[in-house]
Amino acid sequence: MKDLEDRQERIDNLKGMGCSRKRVEDARFTQGKGNYVDDVILPGMLHGDFVRSPYAHARIKSINIDAAMALDGVVAVLTAKDLEPLALHWMPTLAGDKQMVLADGKVLFQGQEVAFVVAKDRYVAADAVELVEVEYEELPVLVDPFEALQSDVVLREDIKDEKEGAHGPRRHHNHIFLWEEGDKEATEQVLDEAEVVAEEMVYYHRTHPCPLEPCGSVASMDKINGKLTLWGTFQAPHVVRTVASLLSGIEEHNIRVISPDIGGGFGNKVGVYPGYVCSIVASIVTGQPVKWIEDRMENLMATAFARDYWMKGKISATKEGKITGLHCHVTADHGAFDACADPTKFPAGFFHICTGSYDIPVAYVGVDGVYTNKAPGGVAYRCSFRVTEAAYFIERMIEVLAMELNMDAAELRRINFIKADQFPYQSALGWEYDSGDYHTAWDKALAAVKYDELRAEQAQRVEDFKAGKTRKLLGIGLTHFTEIVGAGPVKNCDILGMGMFDSCEIRIHPTGSAIARLGTISQGQGHATTFAQILASEIGLSADSITIEEGDTDTAPYGLGTYGSRSTPVAGAATAMAGRKIRAKAQMIAAYLLEVHDNDLEWDVDRFVVKGAPERFKTMKDIAYAAYNQAIPGVEPGLEAVSYYDPPNMTYPFGAYICVMEIDVDTGEHEIRQFYALDDCGTRINPMVIEGQVHGGLTEALAIAMGQEIAYDDMGNCKTGTLMDFFIPTAVETPHYTTDHTETPSPHHPIGAKGVGESPNVGGVPAFSNAVHDAFRAFGLRQSHMPHDHWRIWKTANDLGLHG
Amino acid sequence: MGKQIITLTVNGEKHEVAAEPRELLVHTLRETLKLRGPHVGCETSHCGACTVDINGKSVKSCTMFAVQADGTEVTTIEGIATPDGMHVLQEMFREHHGLQCGYCTPGMITRAYRLLQENPNPTEEEVRFGIAGNLCRCTGYQNIVKAILAAAAELNAAKEAAQ
Numbered sequence: 017m018k019d020l021e022d023r024q025e026r027i028d029n030l031k032g033m034g035c036s037r038k039r040v041e042d043a044r045f046t047q048g049k050g051n052y053v054d055d056v057i058l059p060g061m062l063h064g065d066f067v068r069s070p071y072a073h074a075r076i077k078s079i080n081i082d083a084a085m086a087l088d089g090v091v092a093v094l095t096a097k098d099l100e101p102l103a104l105h106w107m108p109t110l111a112g113d114k115q116m117v118l119a120d121g122k123v124l125f126q127g128q129e130v131a132f133v134v135a136k137d138r139y140v141a142a143d144a145v146e147l148v149e150v151e152y153e154e155l156p157v158l159v160d161p162f163e164a165l166q167s168d169v170v171l172r173e174d175i176k177d178e179k180e181g182a183h184g185p186r187r188h189h190n191h192i193f194l195w196e197e198g199d200k201e202a203t204e205q206v207l208d209e210a211e212v213v214a215e216e217m218v219y220y221h222r223t224h225p226c227p228l229e230p231c232g233s234v235a236s237m238d239k240i241n242g243k244l245t246l247w248g249t250f251q252a253p254h255v256v257r258t259v260a261s262l263l264s265g266i267e268e269h270n271i272r273v274i275s276p277d278i279g280g281g282f283g284n285k286v287g288v289y290p291g292y293v294c295s296i297v298a299s300i301v302t303g304q305p306v307k308w309i310e311d312r313m314e315n316l317m318a319t320a321f322a323r324d325y326w327m328k329g330k331i332s333a334t335k336e337g338k339i340t341g342l343h344c345h346v347t348a349d350h351g352a353f354d355a356c357a358d359p360t361k362f363p364a365g366f367f368h369i370c371t372g373s374y375d376i377p378v379a380y381v382g383v384d385g386v387y388t389n390k391a392p393g394g395v396a397y398r399c400s401f402r403v404t405e406a407a408y409f410i411e412r413m414i415e416v417l418a419m420e421l422n423m424d425a426a427e428l429r430r431i432n433f434i435k436a437d438q439f440p441y442q443s444a445l446g447w448e449y450d451s452g453d454y455h456t457a458w459d460k461a462l463a464a465v466k467y468d469e470l471r472a473e474q475a476q477r478v479e480d481f482k483a484g485k486t487r488k489l490l491g492i493g494l495t496h497f498t499e500i501v502g503a504g505p506v507k508n509c510d511i512l513g514m515g516m517f518d519s520c521e522i523r524i525h526p527t528g529s530a531i532a533r534l535g536t537i538s539q540g541q542g543h544a545t546t547f548a549q550i551l552a553s554e555i556g557l558s559a560d561s562i563t564i565e566e567g568d569t570d571t572a573p574y575g576l577g578t579y580g581s582r583s584t585p586v587a588g589a590a591t592a593m594a595g596r597k598i599r600a601k602a603q604m605i606a607a608y609l610l611e612v613h614d615n616d617l618e619w620d621v622d623r624f625v626v627k628g629a630p631e632r633f634k635t636m637k638d639i640a641y642a643a644y645n646q647a648i649p650g651v652e653p654g655l656e657a658v659s660y661y662d663p664p665n666m667t668y669p670f671g672a673y674i675c676v677m678e679i680d681v682d683t684g685e686h687e688i689r690q691f692y693a694l695d696d697c698g699t700r701i702n703p704m705v706i707e708g709q710v711h712g713g714l715t716e717a718l719a720i721a722m723g724q725e726i727a728y729d730d731m732g733n734c735k736t737g738t739l740m741d742f743f744i745p746t747a748v749e750t751p752h753y754t755t756d757h758t759e760t761p762s763p764h765h766p767i768g769a770k771g772v773g774e775s776p777n778v779g780g781v782p783a784f785s786n787a788v789h790d791a792f793r794a795f796g797l798r799q800s801h802m803p804h805d806h807w808r809i810w811k812t813a814n815d816l817g818l819h820g
Numbered sequence: 821m822g823k824q825i826i827t828l829t830v831n832g833e834k835h836e837v838a839a840e841p842r843e844l845l846v847h848t849l850r851e852t853l854k855l856r857g858p859h860v861g862c863e864t865s866h867c868g869a870c871t872v873d874i875n876g877k878s879v880k881s882c883t884m885f886a887v888q889a890d891g892t893e894v895t896t897i898e899g900i901a902t903p904d905g906m907h908v909l910q911e912m913f914r915e916h917h918g919l920q921c922g923y924c925t926p927g928m929i930t931r932a933y934r935l936l937q938e939n940p941n942p943t944e945e946e947v948r949f950g951i952a953g954n955l956c957r958c959t960g961y962q963n964i965v966k967a968i969l970a971a972a973a974e975l976n977a978a979k980e981a982a983q
Contacts, residue, residue, distance in 0.1 A: 048857020
């Protein structure tokens with residue numbers, strides 16, 4: 017008993033996997049001692065600011081910088097003409113397209129970068145922006161992707177005659193690609209012969225990740241030693257270094273990219289923006305450090321948007337509700353340049369996870385990418401690449417099918433779930449789902465909210481409404497989502513040719529503490545806390561004795577960064593594997609110290625023990641010291657390891673979410689009475705951090721579903737450029753969430769973890785939206801577009817004739 | 821543009837600084853006085869990342885000119901800790917995981933610091949209303965609210981013990 021207690025105490029002391037370790041990041045953040053990019057202040061630093069286009073589509077007749085240059089304190093004004101000799105007036109996008117760094121002859125969206133002013137402080141730079149005179153000639157504007165595909169108006173004159181794009185043939189001058197997956201013919205045949213078919217256009221509107229810290233960079237070119245240092249809001253600093261080297265011609269070893277603390281990313285900080293490039297060029301030109309920090313309006317108008325998918329779906333089933341086929345065609349509005357952040361071979365990301373949690377025998381997806389006069393982007397806003405679009409699509413189609421079948425939507429899901437014994441499961445669209453137990457999660461969720469009682473209450477509410485006793489309806493929003501994260505296997509996942517592995521390098525110090533560096537970068541996820549926990553469990557040193565460092569390309573090993581919930585599935589795996597290499601060497605050292613054969617030792621929490629003689633052991637601390645102070649035959653001194661982990665597959669987290677919502681038919685207001693979220697992210701590293709991720713992701717989902725959008729008028733004016741117009745929930749609108757979990761480890765991940773950061777956004781959006789739809793189901797509502805703000809809900813009620 | 825000399829007492833220390841009439845207080849604090857705790861998130865007073873305490877009131881320093889603060893007492897997140905260590909709010913934010921990326925945190929804690937002086941014993945609803953001028957994109961507020969309520973309980977217990 018005593019031994020067991022001692023052992024438990026040793027486990028507890030590690031603060032390893034499974035415990036709610038408090039975050040090591042918090043001491044500096046709570047005291048205002050974070051170090052974000054705007055906190056980087058260098059001697060002689062200049063400030064950059066953009067002249068931006070007020071028009072969505074216009075030709076540039078002339079640019080006159082004389083008045084701006086005459087202003088005291090202005091150092092330079094850069095235009096495309098200045099960048100052209102360096103071949104930097106355009107740059108490649110992550111999606112195989114190219115985009116203008118500064119407007120080259122024309123502008124294609126409102127807010128586009130036209131000129132870059134460099135001045136001694138940010139106030140003078142802002143003054144000078146006003147003094148740059150640009151003469152525009154307005155051109156016809158295309159904001160509707162369907163119209164764009166028919167229009168004679170050519171948006172991208174630079175490629176108007178190119179019939180072949182980065183992802184195959186282009187059939188119109190505003191067409192980017194058609195990307196297809198699945199068996200089209202077989203799917204169409206199944207739909208033709210089906211007993212029941214439900215058809216719907218599901219629109220997932222344009223929105224924006226809007227992290228609280230906007231994007232920015234500080235470039236410092238040291239002309240004496242030829243070294244460029246670039247600080248910035250980069251979710252993938254190593255890729256930024258490679259891109260910066262390829263673009264500038266500066267050798268990669270002479271570029272140091274540093275992602276300091278990042279004030280939230282959510283996909284917004286994956287892309288490479290003109291501001292980064294201009295700050296570098298300006299530093300090279302002026303010989304002084306140059307800072308560029310965008311303001312909120314610039315962030316919302318010009319940096320990467322998310323979603324904007326028009327998804328036309330058909331789903332077929334037997335009369336009993338067994339799904340037989342799924343067909344989806346997407347019209348994807350990519351804006352002026354195709355700057356989507358997806359793995360190269362997947363121009364529509366992983367949208368073909370859209371068969372969701374269901375065993376659908378045959379399916380087809382086709383995605384048409386289209387240019388319009390809107391800002392470029394298409395990033396994964398708190399989701400893996402286009403996965404939230406896919407989850408929203410299938411979870412809406414299930415609800416529509418349930419209406420068509422006159423069936424309970426929970427039951428329809430249950431009879432179509434992939435069964436636990438079908439894993440690993442091959443989906444009709446080509447994925448291999450690693451593990452899952454959907455029925456268990458679903459039953460647990462339904463029981464937790466007392467689903468049958470809720471349905472009875474809802475039926476009564478409809479009766480009361482019809483009888484004039486209440487003006488409020490009750491919606492029960494169901495979702496069972498399956499995510500696909502952890503990109504990804506190098507054989508088919510790359511960004512600009514860089515395989516999507518990730519990395520961890522560990523050094524154990526003589527006194528038994530350690531530093532580990534990773535290729536990822538935290539933006540609030542708490543990597544410094546949780547990766548130390550993985551390592552503590554693997555190598556038997558307390559997490560408190562392990563420093564985690566990320567984000568400095570001069571010191572950290574190359575990795576593809578943090579987005580798409582890939583840190584735990586990929587870098588977390590690298591951490592475990594590097595830890596195991598440390599342990600393997602430690603075992604040899606322990607064997608020497610204990611004078612036994614390696615095979616006579618076994619690992620126990622924090623030490624190697626001689627089998628059958630528990631009193632004979634060496635702790636990892638003992639071993640660390642020995643690694644540096646003893647000459648051990650056949651073993652190199654030191655204790656270090658590095659792992660570059662190429663994941664064999666993606667991971668497939670899943671969850672069951674239920675939202676209970678009251679809707680006021682007369683005002684369109686809603687109240688979330690209950691939100692239950694069950695997540696299965698495989699092995700749980702830090703339950704406190706997981707819960708925090710779920711709360712945050714759900715709140716971003718609430719924003720998207722209930723009010724947040726990037727909207728344009730017919731002239732291409734962005735109508736949502738400030739936080740007055742762009743909805744971010746406050747503590748008042750945000751409900752209380754109940755979290756729960758099941759735990760189905762990933763069979764191919766070294767510690768079984770799947771990633772969780774993005775699940776709540778992926779599952780949350782359909783849960784909120786389905787609640788709105790469900791409230792009106794009794795009155796025949798099949799589909800209404802998000803965001804479900806008060807006006808739109810009021811309009812829905814009005815269109816259904818509920819206002820008398 | 822000409823500069824004016826103003827006097828600010830920041831975190832108990834008196835400073836004379838030169839500022840253009842149009843200079844925002846947040847820039848004076850961050851760049852002249854090197855207090856990088858207050859952050860700029862929106863420049864339209866919606867997000868609250870720049871919240872500081874001026875003469876006993878929460879103020880968004882991104883929409884106040886420095887010259888308007890002439891002669892005032894300013895407290896930033898850097899001035900909230902006591903000589904004995906972290907303020908109980910700072911401790912409770914850590915204890916209850918009330919922060920993630922940390923960008924809203926200085927403003928959020930500075931606001932909560934004033935809120936608990938305005939209302940030492942708030943309900944959950946009052947806390948939610950009281951911090952509605954401070955946006956957080958990471959936490960969904962649930963743990964922030966928990967942290968503030970826990971801090972209120974601790975402060976009240978300490979007050980009672982002292983009496």
